[in-house]
Amino acid sequence: MLQDIQLLNEKETRAGFGDGIAEVARTNPNVVALTADLAGSLKLNQFIKENPDRFVQCGIAEANMIGVAAGLTIGGKIPYATTFANFATSRVYDQIRQSVAYSGKNVKICASHAGLTLGEDGATHQVLEDIGMMKMLPGMTVIVPCDYNQTKAATIAIADYQGPVYLRFGRPKWANFTAENQNFEIGKAQILAEGSDVSIIACGHLVWMAVEAAKQLEAKGVSVDLINMHTIKPLDEAAIIKSLSKTGCVVTAEEHQANGGLGDSVANVSSRNCPVPHEYVAVMDTFGESGKPTDLLKKYGLSTENIVAAAEKALARKKG
Secondary structure (H helix, E strand, O other), X not given: OHHHOOOOEEEEHXXXXXXXXXXXXXXXXXXXXXEOOOOOOXXXXXXXXXXXXXXXXXXXXXXXXXXXHHHHHHOOOEEEEEEEHHHHHOOOHHHHHHHHHOOOOOOEEEEEOOOHHHHHHOOOOOOOOHHHHHHOOOOOEEEOOOOHHHHHHHHHHHHXXXXXXXXXXXXXXXXXXXXXXXXXOOOOOEEEEOOOOEEEEEOOOHHHHHHHHHHHHHHOOOOEEEEEOOEEEOOOHHHHHHHHHHXXXXXXXXXXXXXXXXXXXXXXXXXXXXXXXXXXXXXXXXXXXXXXXXXXXXHOOOOHHHHHHHHHHHHXXXXX
């Protein structure tokens, strides 16, 4: 099963969003797009070309954009509010909490340029806290797809999903390996490979690195249970419990702070149901810096090699 996962091509996950919103808008007339002066960066050009009357350019006024999006839902519209992940969360958290989450508005907050892979724009733009911030909001759904195909599928799926959604994706070209035209099921983990020695649970860009790590571990005789946890909330607890009960140890991998991200969500489930040795591959309580995306991932411990090392450490703890 693991060997069947092959690289199809390299495409930006944000391009998956752009193609997805253009596609879903062709069949759903209530879908509208808003942006904070970043239409090009969010790949909205095709949507705007086909639906100029369903596009709102809010300018560099993210808080106002969230308010406008919340208001549009009252008239039955399905607003996709788009900007960089840092501006979509940190800058407008009060507006999201009050006008979207607390009010239960059907707003889709679609955030590009997340994590360290934003690269050269540096620490002020490389938000690494957003998953934690958004998953703590009652009623907020948090989705972190792993590649172009899955981001496109998720973008389409959230139009039919009632309630606020935070959809997180990235800037650079990245490995595209999941099925084209896949059925994206919110809240249902994707089992990429079944194994018996160690569980690896990853999200976003680090899923491909987890695939590569799993292949290296398999070559060493380690059987890997590999899960793409694309929905952080609602979390597929049943998939986690099943995997951890089978393997007895786990590694979580994410392009986010260790505090508050996917790892902490998995640890919560584990501690309540099946406590096992758990190793984190995540950013350890620090901000990033300017640099090439792959260089930054290596420097901050988010590489394939780090996942392999974490798995070996988890295995040693289990046996010890």
